Amino acid sequence: MKKLVPFKTSPRTHRTSRSADTPGGLGIFASSYGELKHARTMTVCALMGAAAIVLGSLSIYVTDTIRIGFSGIPNKIVHYLFGPVTGSLFAGAMDVLKYLIKPVGAFFPGFTLVTMAAGLIYGCFFYKKTITFGRVLAAHLVVSLVCNVLLNTACLSVLYGKAMGILLPPRLVKNLIMWPIDSIIFYHVAKALDVAGVFRALKGSGKPA
Numbered sequence: 580m581k582k583l584v585p586f587k588t589s590p591r592t593h594r595t596s597r598s599a600d601t602p603g604g605l606g607i608f609a610s611s612y613g614e615l616k617h618a619r620t621m622t623v624c625a626l627m628g629a630a631a632i633v634l635g636s637l638s639i640y641v642t643d644t645i646r647i648g649f650s651g652i653p654n655k656i657v658h659y660l661f662g663p664v665t666g667s668l669f670a671g672a673m674d675v676l677k678y679l680i681k682p683v684g685a686f687f688p689g690f691t692l693v694t695m696a697a698g699l700i701y702g703c704f705f706y707k708k709t710i711t712f713g714r715v716l717a718a719h720l721v722v723s724l725v726c727n728v729l730l731n732t733a734c735l736s737v738l739y740g741k742a743m744g745i746l747l748p749p750r751l752v753k754n755l756i757m758w759p760i761d762s763i764i765f766y767h768v769a770k771a772l773d774v775a776g777v778f779r780a781l782k783g784s785g786k787p788a
Contacts, residue, residue, distance in 0.1 A: 608662070612664045654698065654701075660781060674695075675691060724754070727754045
């Protein structure tokens with residue numbers, strides 16, 4: 580099996596100062612909020628949004644209930660580049676937009692809030708951090724358990740009036756199966772994009788609009 584190795588973004592992508600690169604505590608949220616002031620951030624988010632919609636039509640069905648999708652990759656790229664605040668807002672906007680384009684069932688705002696929470700978690704794990712396979716695994720595990728298994732199941736329970744005890748077991752199994760698969764896909768895609776210099780091009784200089 581090919582060894583998974585961590586990769587680092589080019590020093591041209593982020594400043595070399597440790598305090599600037601890895602803000603601690605509330606600093607990561609302030610830094611991510613500051614990304615909203617950059618015109619390039621809006622442009623990249625629009626590009627990633629378009630990519631997510633296109634990739635939404637590409638899926639691999641393993642079983643009738645287990646599907647490997649790729650539309651979440653652009654979202655995670657936004658979380659990685661711009662952090663938890665920008666990433667969370669982007670995730671919420673995309674959730675509403677995808678529903679408007681292809682509505683399935685009744686719109687329930689709880690799902691949008693859970694999607695934003697997932698963006699917040701991914702942003703905290705990835706923003707201005709070195710992407711390692713272990714970090715990707717950890718981020719996906721937290722999102723799978725907290726957002727997909729617990730919060731989304733609670734939303735389904737409220738929406739359809741079914742007990743969580745009935746809905747929870749199959750959703751837990753499904754998410755545990757998809758956890759390593761989604762992690763491997765995103766890690767290798769992110770690594771390839773970084774080596775190709777795509778992240779450096781997308782991030783750019785980040786001058787305020």
